Amino acid sequence: NAGVTQTPKFRVLKTGQSMTLLCAQDMNHEYMYWYRQDPGMGLRLIHYSVGEGTTAKGEVPDGYNVSRLKKQNFLLGLESAAPSQTSVYFCASRPTGTGYGYTFGSGTRLTVV
Amino acid sequence: GDSVTQMEGPVTLSEEAFLTINCTYTATGYPSLFWYVQYPGEGLQLLLKATKADDKGSNKGFEATYRKETTSFHLEKGSVQVSDSAVYFCALSDRQGGKLIFGQGTELSVKP
Numbered sequence: 437n438a439g440v441t442q443t444p445k446f447r448v449l450k451t452g453q454s455m456t457l458l459c460a461q462d463m464n465h466e467y468m469y470w471y472r473q474d475p476g477m478g479l480r481l482i483h484y485s486v487g488e489g490t491t492a493k494g495e496v497p498d499g500y501n502v503s504r505l506k507k508q509n510f511l512l513g514l515e516s517a518a519p520s521q522t523s524v525y526f527c528a529s530r531p532t533g534t535g536y537g538y539t540f541g542s543g544t545r546l547t548v549v
Numbered sequence: 550g551d552s553v554t555q556m557e558g559p560v561t562l563s564e565e566a567f568l569t570i571n572c573t574y575t576a577t578g579y580p581s582l583f584w585y586v587q588y589p590g591e592g593l594q595l596l597l598k599a600t601k602a603d604d605k606g607s608n609k610g611f612e613a614t615y616r617k618e619t620t621s622f623h624l625e626k627g628s629v630q631v632s633d634s635a636v637y638f639c640a641l642s643d644r645q646g647g648k649l650i651f652g653q654g655t656e657l658s659v660k661p
Binding site for chain 1: 581583585591592593594595598600638642647648649650651652653654
């Protein structure tokens with residue numbers, strides 16, 4: 437049981453380049469989330485999805501787009517990368533209902549130069 | 550809006566010392582509360598949780614009690630080990646959609 441898998445694990449981009457981060461879960465979870473983690477700031481929610489075909493903005497959505505075409509996949513896109521987007525990105529999922537914790541992926545470390 | 554505040558780190562302890570990491574929250578209604586642990590280079594793992602007032606979550610020797618009167622969920626362990634060195638995050642889950650809101654994290658370093 438793989439849980440939540442993120443690809444790639446590391447990436448270096450030049451300013452202005454685009455890329456897509458992939459998150460895949462095999463637990464049939466309805467809810468999926470993208471967070472970024474920066475030193476001293478904890479985790480901040482970028483976008484989330486409450487089911488296939490749905491997306492919603494989180495706390496820091498600017499500069500990112502997402503898609504949830506299939507229930508098991510949640511893609512995070514950067515159309516024109518900026519140095520401020522240098523961060524570690526985590527995907528997470530959880531089942532429907534209250535009181536459930538998230539299952540996290542192992543993260544993608546992105547550096548924008 | 551809802552928020553979580555943790556004690557600042559880093560916290561440095563000797564092996565077998567007692568650990569307390571303070572966490573307080575602000576929320577409307579009755580959120581669920583969580584502690585997550587992040588080991589170096591890894592993602593976050595759920596350590597324990599509590600879903601209602603006076604519940605005690607426990608796992609791997611760690612405990613935390615949901616205190617509604619003080620809006621707190623402090624993490625404790627009676628005797629820490631070097632392997633407990635990690636970053637610990639307190640979080641709450643809002644009732645409207647279940648989004649997790651995290652504290653800023655507390656780094657724990659345990660020395661032999």
